[in-house]
Amino acid sequence: MVTGNIHSVETFGSVDGPGVRFLIFLQGCPMRCRYCHNADTWRAQGGTPMTADALLDRAQRYRAYWGSEGGITVSGGEPLAQIDFLLELFQKAKQRGINTCIDTSGQPFTRREPFFSKFERLLDSTDLLLVDIKHIDPAEHVKLTGQKNDNILDMLRYLSERRQPVWIRHVLVTGVTDDDGYLRRTRDFIAALQNVEKIEVLPYHSMGAFKWKEQGLAYTLDGVLPPDAERVANAERILRGEA
16 A cells, blocks of 8 residues: 655645645655745655555545645645655545546656656546646756756647646746746647646745745745736736737
8 A cells, every 4th residue: 555745635626626635745856946835845755654645535525625626736735745745645535426536746757667657647537737837947947946848848739739627837936937028938738738727927925934944944035025916917918919
């Protein structure tokens, strides 16, 4: 039996997929995003070992609140970093008739085996993916996250080929991602996909900065202000092809 390394759960999530969601945050992430508000999930160590059945039993206590659209969303950390556990969790969730959603950066994606076959089977039990496009420019993506983005964009193309439902998310950071040129390049990439149901612009905030300090890490976006409403609306218009 596979166990997952669980950082935490939230019982009433309303912004991580349709309806009311039971949110599961997994421990461990290969990304080091400068604006991350869950830096305490980066280390693969730590967390609480749990089985899929134990998590689903806990989630189902709140099923009455989910409505017709709700279910479970697995975030992190990076869910795909624990793909064996995620696969078992989602297969068992579908056996219970539970809607499933993954909130992922896509960074672990590869077409190499054994990951790719596991990913294909995982998608068979996945209703929706929330995929963050951190930065469209390869060099800027490395500066922002510490990782390349070629495999992430490849994952999005593959999901499009499968017509797997996706919501695209993009964090708008003043002076980093809030650039009309980069936003138009992101728009052009998204426009070529055949499976995007929703595009969300998430304004940068520093509410997770205290977690960096708790981990003994220097928060490199100190002093960066959230984008104002006009810049957020501008980004939404561009990414949605309205400007």
